[in-house]
Amino acid sequence: MKDFDHLMSVWQGQPKPDQLSVDEVLKQVKKGIRSITTRLYWTIIAMAAIAVFAFVVTFFLAFNSWVTTVGILIVLVTMLMYLSLIVRHYHILSKRDATLNPSEYLDGLKAYQKTRTKIIGWFYYIYILLISTGLALYFAEVLSTSSLPFKLLTYGSIIIWFLFTTFYLKPRMFKNEEEKLNLMIDRLVRLKEQFD
Template sequence: MKDFEALKSIWHDQVTLPKVSHEDVLKNLRKTRNGLASKLLIEMIGMGIAAAVLIYVWIASPFTMWTTHLAMIISISCCFYYILAMISNYRRINYDKLLDRPECYINHLKKYKHDRYIFNTRKYKVFSIFFTAGFILYFIEISFMTSLWVTVMVISFTFLWIAFCFVLMRTYIKLEEAKLEEMIQNLERLHKQFEDTDQ
């Protein structure tokens, strides 16, 4: 009986969450979604510029070693892979045809969040390994044209830059995960609110 009274007390003291407005949730959802889509678009454009520069350098420079040509193929392939992945993610985050079916849209966002996490962790590591390998292969030929200390300095800077990108990526992942989780929680709360109203 004592346990029942304690449980009853907790039940009555529990603060109910304030009701959320359907319009406010959709407005915030679109704002967050547009922010995430804009970042993907900027990444796409940046990688497109990088691919164009690499193609221009490959065509315009008289490279003689096979390692440099392999480096260019690897680097340009990495750029195109990243661009295609960003196009896919951009289309998925902008997909709002499920807004009239909240449960389906919540599942869509959960799957998108999971897939983005895999892309930003596992696939990004593989992408970085290939991109770094391309960069190192490129510098084999460059090392014959420049002094040793310039080559060492550039390769050291490259590895420092990659390490810095991994640190930034952790922050990027946390921010993106938080935004996607907020979208999901707001939609779940709104969905539960409608379910409670229907009962």
């Protein structure tokens, strides 16, 4: 009997799991989503500006070779595809309100994370490949009168930049966003379990 009383006192003395404040969790989730949507918003603005510039270059500058025009068109179409993807993700994240139905919001956030991870995984490599191809075709004419060292420097810089963005920058950017989404989803799951 003495052991049972001791066991009960130890069990009752265990710290209770922290109860999450609904307001605090929703405030943190909104802040995290706002951070992601703000970054997406500025990416949309930058991509739109670059796409307009590529459009102007394609249709208002005269080139001697059709290969150059094809290169710029490849870059332009690739940027428009990426822009449409970002706009879609921006609308998915910004149209929902976590306070209206947190359970539905949680399911939507999980679906967004799953879809974004899958799409970004394969689309990024297609994006890099198409941009590289477009720039290589564009620079074929633009650098035709340049010296060999300058051509090598230009193409080498482009290759280094794409390797840097693919193998260094991309994993860190998407890991950071993935961690933010995981944290928000974890908080919402804990909040949901608290009320179940």
